[in-house]
Amino acid sequence: MKEGLNLLPSVAKFQAARIKLKKKISLITGVFLGCWILSMVIIFVWLGLNNLLLNKAKKENTSTLNQYKSLVSSVVLSKKNKYQAKLVGKVLSERFEYGASINKITNLFSGNIFLENFEIKNKKQFILKCLLVDGSSMLEVEEKVRDINLGMFSDFKSAKLNSIDVDKTGWKFEMEVNLI
Numbered sequence: 001m002k003e004g005l006n007l008l009p010s011v012a013k014f015q016a017a018r019i020k021l022k023k024k025i026s027l028i029t030g031v032f033l034g035c036w037i038l039s040m041v042i043i044f045v046w047l048g049l050n051n052l053l054l055n056k057a058k059k060e061n062t063s064t065l066n067q068y069k070s071l072v073s074s075v076v077l078s079k080k081n082k083y084q085a086k087l088v089g090k091v092l093s094e095r096f097e098y099g100a101s102i103n104k105i106t107n108l109f110s111g112n113i114f115l116e117n118f119e120i121k122n123k124k125q126f127i128l129k130c131l132l133v134d135g136s137s138m139l140e141v142e143e144k145v146r147d148i149n150l151g152m153f154s155d156f157k158s159a160k161l162n163s164i165d166v167d168k169t170g171w172k173f174e175m176e177v178n179l180i
Contacts, residue, residue: 096123101179104155108144108177112137116172124157124179132171138164141173148177155179 098120105126106115112133119127132138141161148159162174 101126104179105177108156110137110140113141126177126179127162128175128177130173130175131169132173135166135171138171138173141175145175 101124102118105118105128108128109115109130114131114133115128116131117129119129121127130141132141145159145161147153148156157178157180159178160176162176164171164173166172
């Protein structure tokens, strides 16, 4: 049979064309809806994964930030402690130690010369008031003054006899000593 010949009535032909058109429309609509639903599922899955990854990154960021905050406070405390330790070290290195200076002063003379009293004028200047049992020890005092002024004692800068006095109790003298 030839294709051009159709023996169906025109109403049947129209209905057959309408059925074919409905099938095509249903197929196109089904494909469109399927693609649309599939794209929606893909979009929601993608958004869900992004939200999950974002929450995970936020948690990691928060924990890292908290670690850095605690680290910052410890670093600040450490820097503050180092600064204070430097200040204390500086003060300790620059401070004058009276105990060592007084020890040098008291050990300046031998047992024949008694240190009765001393006065600290400033950090490195002392006024000594001493007593001699006999006048023969005065030579030792004069030699000490000379040796200090010549630089023979590394702890002393200069020395000077301010006064010498003789009374019933013995020889008394006042001496000014400057430390280095």
